[in-house]
Amino acid sequence: MNQSSSSSRVLSGMRPTGRLHLGHYHGVLKNWVELQHQHECFFFIADWHALTTHYDDPSVIPESIWDMVIDWLAAGVDSEAATLFVQSLVPEHAELHLLLSMITPLGWLERVPSYKDQQEKLKEKDLATYGFLGYPLLQSADILIYRASQVPVGEDQVAHVELTREVARRFNHIYGREPDFEEKAEQARKKMGKRAAKQFTQLQRAYQEQGDPQALEDGRALLQAQQNINTEERERLLGYLEGSGRLILVEPQPLLTKASKMPGLDGQKMSKSYENTISLREKPEHVEQMLKRMPTDTNRVRRTDPGDPQKCPVWQFHLVYSDDGTKQWVEEGCRSAAIGCLDCKGPVIESVLNELNPMQQRAAEFEAQPDLVRRIITEGSERARVVAQETMREVREAMSLRGFES
Known part of the structure; x- marks a missing residue:
């Protein structure tokens, strides 16, 4: 792999959480679908990362991987345009993680903002493990092994990319200077x-x-x-x-993505932990029922009471799905009580169903072809491994770990 081929390489991954919802689609997958036609993209299922917090019950991971891959493909992620693979099928990730751990100061890992934040959020779990402390370094290995130049992240994840840059810089400084x-x-x-x-x-x-x-x-x-x-x-x-040494590992840049504005059914961020999601494969009749039951402005007790769209969770869906004309109709109708809450929900229901319909058709096609899905992941993992092995060959050589290889 040469520097020019990696200069437009993008890497991104997701933990296997099972079936995905509209929050995943608007927050990640739509961006991936665009990026795959603009860059050389590697998208991976981070199953080892799932073990950092779910090491006590890994039995759910295989089915979660299966469901997530089908949703990726259904959303338009194209195995012909991007390389899709499973992290654990490319063991070189673990080798690079081990080697990077030899040079990474503990303080760098302890200062990653999400380290203490996740410990607070997951107090019920025993996270006093090296795996949890070291997962940001495993993320760095995931990126560096493909020499990705860009990593799509939200602002809250920029610190992870900066850690990766620091690790690459330190590695190159230590091992990039050959005697001659x-x-x-x-x-x-x-x-x-x-x-x-x-x-x-x-x-x-x-x-x-x-x-x-x-x-x-x-x-x-x-x-x-x-x-x-x-x-x-x-x-x-x-x-x-x-003025440095040979650049063995590439310092990636964060590719900032727009913050997802996809709300949950209760107005909070759409998240499985809040139980406010709409699955990408949710049955149409269930989607309609869920949206009809959404809470609205509490001031609209009766049909004749005027409301305030800014205080209504349904308005947040309009901001995602509706054109300017529809939003104007909602604002004027709600404030004057000219329309009822069910009237207001009508365009949202139609738009969500229209968005989900083609994805659900594609998901059904992939569900009916399990061998095709397995082949996509197997072949993608093989392609990814070729790139990873090339990087590791240079890493081992730089660290004098070629041993008795010919």
Whole structure:
């Protein structure tokens, strides 16, 4: 794998939680469906991560994986456009996690905001385990093993990506300096040809002596365009350009995603823990019943009482699903009591059912073809493992762990 191929690589994963709901669709899956056509995407089922909090009852994980994969495919995640795989089918994740744990200070893990936050939320569980403390580092290994340049996250997860960047930086600093690094870098520079080599040297000086950030960007672009150097030589020259060592692990950037505005049936965030979800495979008649029973503005006791859409959970659904004309009709009708609450819910019910219908048809098709679903995951995991093995070959070599390999 070369630097140019990883420069547009995106990695994202989900813990296997079983059947997904509209919150997952609007918060994650719609974004994945867009990204898969813009970047080289790796989407994975983080089954080892599930063990960090559910190690005492792993029996639910296999069925949860199955249900979640079907919902991914039904939502439009395309196995031809992206690589879909199961984390535990690529054991190199665990190896890189182990090796990174040798150089990662404990303080880095303890300061991850979600560490204490999750301990507070899950007080009923015994989370005094290394697995729970170390799961952010396993996340880092998940990202770094594919040299992903971008990781789609919400603002609350940026700290995890920053930890990954710090770990990659520390690894490259410790292991990226070969004894004959500069000699090899110079040999690679000469292979670029006289004109490109001269340009590289000028950009290197401009960045290292003057701190010109544009020179760094231009230098990276120059290296990515070179056809006369191989993967290792390109990465070595990238380190030479920056004044560090060979860039073995890539520092990813957070790809900020819009915060999901999908409300639950009670107005809170849609979440299984709140029991306020609409499953992507919920029967249409159940969806209609659930939406009809949604609470509304408590001031509208009678049909003739005026209401305030801002105080009504149904209005939050209109913000997701309705066009401007419908929202204006709702606002005016609710405030003047010209429409009742069931009238207001009508367009929402129709829109939700229209959104779910094609997904449910696709889900039924995949449920009827279990061998196809297994093949998608098996083949995706095999493709992912090829990339992971290539990274681990370089990691082992950098750490002098090649042993007696030929």
